[in-house]
C-alpha cells in the first residue's frame with residue numbers, strides 16, 4: 001500500500017473526524033443491525049428490507065461520485081472521482097445484485113421498490129452537501145459510507161461466528177472485509193488527506209466535523225430503517 005504523502009501529519013483527517021465525532025461514529029459502526037449480522041441473529045426480513053434500500057442507496061451514491069467528477073478542479077481529481085464511480089457502477093452494483101439474487105430478490109423488484117425516507121434523507125443530504133460545497137465537503141459526507149463499511153466488514157470478519165457456515169450474512173461480511181474493498185477505503189482516506197492539504201483550514205474544520213457527524217447519524221438511521229422495516 002503506498003503511504004500517504006501526509007503520513008507524517010498523523011492522525012489523518014479521517015481519524016481526526018472519527019475521534020471528534022466518536023459518539024455518532026460508534027452508534028453507526030456498532031449498531032444492533034451490525035451486531036446481528038456478526039452473530040447471525042439479524043432477522044431475515046430486516047436484512048432483505050435493507051438490501052433493497054441499499055440498491056437505491058447505491059444508485060444515488062453513484063450520482064454523488066458523478067458530482068465529484070463535475071466538481072473536480074483538474075484532470076487528476078476528475079479521474080479519481082471517475083475511478084470511484086466505476087467501482088460502484090461496475091463492481092459494487094454487480095456484487096449487490098448478485099447478493100440480492102442469492103436472497104431471492106430479483107432485479108425488477110429492486111427497480112420497482114419505493115424509496116424509504118431514511119434512504120432519501122441520507123442520499124440527498126450527501127448530494128446537497130456536495131452541491132453547496134466543494135470536493136472536500138462532498139468527500140467528508142461520503143467518508144462514513146466507504147470507510148465505515150470497510151471498518152464494519154473488518155471488525156465482523158475477525159469474529160469466529162461471522163465466518164461460520166451457519167451465519168447467513170457471511171457473504172456480506174466477506175464482501176466488505178475483502179482486500180479489494182479495504183483498498184477502496186484506504187484510497188478514500190488518502191484522497192481526503194490530499195484534499196485537506198489543499199483546502200483545510202482551522203476555521204473550516206468545525207463545519208467538516210458537522211458534515212461527518214450528520215452523515216454518520218444518517219448511516220445509523222439507515223440501519224434503524226432496516227431493523228424496523230420503516231418505509
Ligand SMILES: Cc1ncc(CO)c(N)n1
Pocket residue numbers: 054057058144145146149219222
Ligand atoms: C448505506 C450504505 N452505506 C455505505 C455503503 C458502502 O458502499 C453501502 N453499500 N450502503
